[in-house]
Structure formats: structure tokens, C-alpha cells
Amino acid sequence: MPFNNIPHSLEKKSLSLPKWLSKESFGANFQGFNLKEKNLSQAYFPYCNFSRCNLRQVQFQASVLNNTKLDYADLSLANLENANLYFTSLVNVSFIGANLTRTNLQHANLSYANLRGAILLEADLRGANLKGADFTGAIFEKTNLYNAYHVNINGAYLDHLSINFDGLPCHK
Numbered sequence: 001m002p003f004n005n006i007p008h009s010l011e012k013k014s015l016s017l018p019k020w021l022s023k024e025s026f027g028a029n030f031q032g033f034n035l036k037e038k039n040l041s042q043a044y045f046p047y048c049n050f051s052r053c054n055l056r057q058v059q060f061q062a063s064v065l066n067n068t069k070l071d072y073a074d075l076s077l078a079n080l081e082n083a084n085l086y087f088t089s090l091v092n093v094s095f096i097g098a099n100l101t102r103t104n105l106q107h108a109n110l111s112y113a114n115l116r117g118a119i120l121l122e123a124d125l126r127g128a129n130l131k132g133a134d135f136t137g138a139i140f141e142k143t144n145l146y147n148a149y150h151v152n153i154n155g156a157y158l159d160h161l162s163i164n165f166d167g168l169p170c171h172k
Helices: none
Strands: 119-122 139-140
Touching: none
Parallel strands: 119 139
Antiparallel strands: none
């Protein structure tokens, strides 16, 4: 697994992103960094570890974060429009009020994620694990939940919702 080979030189807690670090890092460990309000749009961060980071109000528009670990990170009010989070681990992440418009979350693990008030317009959640995720007040429109599992969208705003229920497990 790529996370076993992450350079230990980047294991600094509560630091801002170093000026020498580019927006292109493969497999880097940013665990615990404070990146609040940073503009990381169009960045390339596959296989990186952003667990327990402060990413409040971060700009990740059109960024590549596939196979990345963001467990327990705070992405409240972050903008991830058009970002790629394919196969990303987002366990217990906070997406409160985040913009996830057209975000690719295919096969992502969103177990126990807090998505209260998140905007999920045209988001792709195919095959995602949504166990215990809180979607209260989240906005869904043309959101793809095909083959997602543990889906519970109680309390979410479902105006103009286009969900393909084929492949969704139905429980009586």
C-alpha cells in the first residue's frame, strides 16, 4: 500500500503547507497539517495522507485526490467542485457546508462522514460506502448513487433529485 512508503520528513503537526512544496505531490504525508483557507485548486495529490488535517475553507477545485486518505479531516465549507476523490478514504470527515458539485466520489469510503448542508449537485457516489453518513440538509440534484451502499439520506433536500435506484439495496 502506498501509505507505508510515505516520507517521514513531512510528518509535522499543525504546520502550514511549506512554501517549497508544489501542488504536485504523490504519496506525501500531510497528516495533521493546518491548511485552512489554502488554495489548492488544480492540485495533484494522489495517494497522499491528509488525515486529521484542518482543511476548512480549502479550495480543491478540479484537484486530483484519488486513493488519498482524508480520515477525520475537517473540510467544512471547502470547495471541491470538479475534484476527483475516486477510491478515497473519508472516514469521519467533516464536509459541513462543503461544495461537492460534480465531485467524483466513486468507491469512496464516507463512513460516518458529516455532510450536513453539503452541496452534492451532479456528484458521483457510485459504489461509495455511506454507512452512518449524515446528509441532514444536504442538497442533492442529479446525484448518482448507483451501487452505493448503506445509503440513508433522511433529512436531505431532494428537490429535483435524479437518482438511479438500480443496484441500491432496498430494505423492507
